[in-house]
Amino acid sequence: MPNVEQKEIADNLMERQKLSWKNLNSNEIKAAWYISYGEWGPRRPVHGEGDVSFITKGVFLGLGMSLGLFGLIRLLANPEIPKTMNREWQLKSDEYLKSKNANPWGGYSQVQSK
Template identity: 35%
Template structure:
């Protein structure tokens, strides 16, 4: 199997009428039509692995020349084959899935909030030690018993809340 260099698709036309974007890779392994380098992005997925390898090798040969001599289509094709979103660089997440992820997260947070609200509605009332009166009574008892007389509620000039939440 010989690998051909990029050749003009039409040899009968005068040189001035043959645009560099019509350069093609002829596949001798298969009898399919030549692959145009100018639109390699659209053709790449439909190519067989042998044709992809042939195009890749042809573009490697082209890149050995001076880059100023290459056409814009040849440069684009070389870049796409080397760094395009195919093979191991195929995106894992399809485009447009950000909206699905956003609404999925909003849904999960909403369900969690609903579960929390339902759980709280069936929960017993807070214990009696969490009432304000109980906490004030605890502060008075600590003053009377002189609990922590250096920096606590029983200290002189204490301005904190003590046990009140």
């Protein structure tokens, strides 16, 4: 249907709806419902048939590429493991924190001075 005819039908239905709904027949009620809530104009579906799979593939492809780029940059920027990441450093830092009564959830548990 051309847009002009659609507009005429919608305007005619809007005028008829201002009167009592008992005067409308079942086809006019169905048409009024479709105009108000149907899948056309502002209420048409945002995505088409194959759009969801296309978007999902694109998201996963983008995530994979970004993780690959992150790993590559991290590998090329500093191929050596930082000295704070070895096992000896971790054990010594744990011993130091135990000697200071460190609490990872509430901060240092120090004796309150008077």
